[in-house]
Amino acid sequence: MSVTTRIVSEDEADLRLDRWFRRHFPTLTQGVLQKLCRTGQVRLDGKRVTTATRLAPGQTLRVPPLPAPPAPTDAPPPLDPKLAQEIERMVLYRDDQVIVLNKPSGLPTQGGPGIVKHVDMMLDGLRGDSEHRPRLVHRIDRDTSGLLLVARTPGVAAKLAASFRGRDVKKTYWAVVVGRPMPGSGVIDQPLAKLGAGNGALVIAADRKDEDAASARTEYEVVDAAGKKISWLALEPLTGRTHQLRVHCETLGTPIIGDPRYGGKAAHPEGFTDRLHLHARALDLPHPAGGRLQVAAPLPPHMKTTFKEMGFVAGDTPKPHYARGSAASSEAPRQRGKGSAK
Template sequence: MSVTTHPVSLRKVTDDEADIRLDRWFRRHFPAITQGAIQKLCRTGQVRVDGKRADAATRLLPGQAVRIPPLPTTAAVAKPVQALDPREQKDLERMVLYRDDHVIVLDKPQGLPTQGGPGITRHLDGMLDGLRFGSEHRPRLVHRLDRETSGVLVVARTPGVAAKLAAAFRGRTVEKTYWAVVVGRPVPPEGRIALDMVRTDGFRGERAAVAGPYDTDTAHSITDFRTLDHAGRKLAWLELSPLTGRTHQLRVHCAAIGAPILGDLPYGTEREGRNTALVDGLSEQLHLHARRISLPHPAGGRLTVEAELPPHMAETFRTLGFSVPAARPAVRR
């Protein structure tokens, strides 16, 4: 059976695609083609940049013309847009805290997974077609929050922006601020937690722990914290600023200083038949919220966005008498 192919064409590299490798650029536009096929097309001179032969690792510049040779029709078929249920679409749009041509910042609700996994059929990554807002590009996640953590989550609107933001997160130029209610009152009330951590496999999925002296494959983790308010010695409101991004870092760090996050049963301990992360009369949901994010905007300046507390945390704050300032409007300077 013969395979229909597309004719030779030229495609311009956009400003958004600057400095991307040729093979990665090719896979963005033709996701069904394999890496091996791209390398062969380059090696045989069928793919060219500004009329010249180029290898797969060539970095592209805005305005360059990439020669697209005849490809099987299947390699050029774009992934169909996944339509959402109208109610789900409205719920998704209500999450938007900020939007421009480059980024979208969401207020992820507690309980919604960021990505799929075993037994997870509904997750934010699977809903991102609903945030195209007329763009040809499907938005992309550039970081994640745990399922039970609420708050600010950044999404890139184009592949080039996704690459820039991913680099910013890796380079630690992104400032993240979390709020947590913890069981206990840290002494001293502020400071830095620096621990080696190790990943473990728990009964309900991936876990993390403070590394022991004989653990291998450990990762160093750092969090700055300060107490914003407290209710006697039993509960405290902490501001947490992670300087590294390890799995469950904030949850492990709070437990390590003897103040597990309220509702965090996996990292609480059993004492007298009760988990130390629970308090009578208060919600058993995890009390960890991504309050603020500040990051270099891909088009220049710095973007800062805040999210209001989720309902269960707002109720706990009222019960404990903590005075919470309203989230400030998003600002780019």
């Protein structure tokens, strides 16, 4: 391999140099790259760089001769066409940079012990002719239904991940809970701690003085209620802790119906389907190309049945809306519905 030059693309803005090389030359080790930088063989706009240097669009990167990659191994088998069709049916919105899915309850987002089918393994079905494999930007629990955001390129994934970290993404969940929280709206400010690891980890309410406690805050509002027996809540997580909404509803004394892990017997009232009634309803986020994107997901079948039985009126699900170059209204993603507490 001879010396080559590469131009940093818009999609690679603010990417670290070592991550750029990992993307384009995945077999190159960090140690070899550090040596190439240290000896001045890798240069950016003619200047020496370190592996931590951030790139900007339009810069010229000098790539020296690199070690030959190892012999290729057998390629993974193509995705089962049935799985490709299944994930295609989940697509609610798609453009050149992002895809938004409506994940069904019971389907894991990613793999783990004993998991043979999950969203991440199915993303090749959305690749099309792109050189990049789509990437998950965030996760929701296996038993939670609703919106999942997918980036179509690594650069877009980095931008969206930064938006999630910076709390620029507004997420609204709908839940059907046992009981009726009082007051009817407010912020649950209850630190959480995790016991154990992996899929068996349990999250508990923690004392603020506990060194293992993590701050966790959730805004909630009762959208509708059937007396004091069952309530429909709109939940907006202000932090992003594991199982946060499920534990916070439990701490209110109103566990989410069908929760397999939190709420105990109270979460499984007679006459209701034994599935988690928690739905990632709406996303309102900065689009990587500018402006804001709003997407809402229709209720899953089991929650739709419960809404009908309780007399809750969700109204029509709004179509995805991309507002280019302007701030989107904060009213749409909350999706309060047309019912009133009764």
